[in-house]
Amino acid sequence: MVITVKTLILFTAIFLSSCVNKLHSESVYQSLGGYQKVEEIADNYILEIEKDPVIFEYFKESDVERYRAKVIEHICHHTGGPCEYTGDDMQRVHDGMNITESDFNRGVDLLINAMNTADIPYRVQNRVLAIFAPMRKDIIYRP
Numbered sequence: 001m002v003i004t005v006k007t008l009i010l011f012t013a014i015f016l017s018s019c020v021n022k023l024h025s026e027s028v029y030q031s032l033g034g035y036q037k038v039e040e041i042a043d044n045y046i047l048e049i050e051k052d053p054v055i056f057e058y059f060k061e062s063d064v065e066r067y068r069a070k071v072i073e074h075i076c077h078h079t080g081g082p083c084e085y086t087g088d089d090m091q092r093v094h095d096g097m098n099i100t101e102s103d104f105n106r107g108v109d110l111l112i113n114a115m116n117t118a119d120i121p122y123r124v125q126n127r128v129l130a131i132f133a134p135m136r137k138d139i140i141y142r143p
């Protein structure tokens with residue numbers, strides 16, 4: 001069979017477009033590396049909270065096991081993974097905490113540290129942050 005330049009270009013174009021499609025159809029959950037990575041991020045995040053006296057103040061009476069389970073479900077679900085979130089909604093959970101804007105930003109920094117420790121590439125981290133940042137309005141200043 002003779003492969004013409006035209007055929008070669010066509011096959012290359014099909015191959016490249018399937019790569020681009022894959023890039024776009026991959027969920028953030030898949031890009032993170034699936035369930036194990038979600039667990040790793042949640043565990044790193046909990047360690048970050050424990051090291052940060054300002055943020056830990058909010059959690060000092062929390063049930064860590066429940067928090068870990070709900071945060072894993074929450075990240076898995078919202079990044080497009082196969083999990084159901086069975087915790088409370090974000091407004092209800094954070095009601096009464098009166099979380100300030102600067103403490104919210106501090107919490108985001110801890111999440112970034114947790115993702116860095118888990119070796120999540122920046123482009124994937126940005127996709128994660130783009131999912132969680134809009135929840136800010138349900139979380140801050142809820143006296």
Ligand code: HEM
Pocket residue numbers: 055058059061062063066067070071074086087088093094097099103104105107108132133135136139
């Ligand atoms: C986008 C940002 C955030 C998300 C997605 C988030 C998500 C969650 C989730 C899923 C839970 C567990 C809900 C449940 O037990 O039913 C939770 C609980 C909690 N969150 Fe957040 N959170 C965020 C930011 C923050 C910040 C910035 C603080 C404090 C500075 C905070 C403090 C807490 C506390 C104290 C609990 C309760 C733990 C307990 O005692 O059960 N959260 N959050």
